[in-house]
Amino acid sequence: MRIPYAPTEPADPTPDTQAIYDRIRERRKPRPLIPLDLALLHNPQIADGYNALLGAIRTKSTFPLALAELAICYIAVLNSATYEWTAHAPIALKAGASREALQAVLDGRVKDEAAFSEDERLVLEFTEQSTKSIKVGDDVFERLKRRFNDQQVMELTITVGGYNMVSRFLVALDVTESNGKSMEMPS
Template sequence: MRDESHGQPARVPYVFPPFGTDAVADAIRARRANDTLLDLDGVLLNSVPLAAAWNEVGRVIRYKNTIPGDMRELLILRSAVLNRAAYQWIQHEPVGRAEGLTTAQLLAIRFAPPFTERINGAASATSDFNSALSPELAAALEFADWSTSAVRVPTNVYDNLRQFLNDKQMVEATATLGVYSMVSRVTVGLNVDGKMDVVVPVPQ
């Protein structure tokens, strides 16, 4: 296990209890790569009950979700773009690639104009970006835009994604966006790893 010293400061101190001294921290470690706490975990552990609940919700969203992995990561990454949450993007771009998202698809997620711009006449640019996405992922991108930025999802946008997912998966997709919008707000609002004002990276 690597040293859990933090990177850049956040707006609150990082709390990294030594291994074996805190049951909640160790439960979070068990879900993380290399049993290592992230800077986000160090921020959340300022409130142990919140960190415990957060870990359980995160575990379900990541590992008990039945929507396809590439779609799940598209939803997470798109919410990072819309919320200007660089930390979230940096954590999930490698996961997205591992789930099968290509560089071209990541570029579409990163740069496709948000729905408000499409409404105002950027449809041709959107078509160019969507050409990198399957119909399922393009429908998920549109759904993510509405759910994240407008909250109220129009029926046609909902139905467009529903043709690819069952009712259980629609709940999971909507919940994934809700949870990761919460992640965005915590990581940006508390300046986790000093990334509050960092531009969301461009996939290479």
């Protein structure tokens, strides 16, 4: 990492800071704090806000998890965020994304219609426009609104925006020293 990781215990163990560490540990349970946490914990209040937002995106959304994880994996590919890919590709498969679709995302074959369902193509098109151009075309947005309810459209939008933030943070600080390493399909 380009700066040292924060300590696994608060440097200033005030009740507020200790509570933040405890909340993050609870979210990661049964795993210990991960390198991303230790990068964020240089500022416990920011780490706490991040933990709350990303925790809600991951566990409180009604948007189909396989589609959300496919979008997150595509963001990782678009932004060269190897650590994000490594963390989320297995989750995508477990959530129901097909190996064929995930491999096509990894290979940059997102225009390969045979590899994706109609919903997957739509989510990937939205993800690419939102990630690369920021502005999403009206046609794509209208198709999203016809397919998903307003809450789910918002949830996909915050998922794509949130994980773009994550990938940019991971790459800029080279969390886990993953920059430049190849992305590989999980076994």
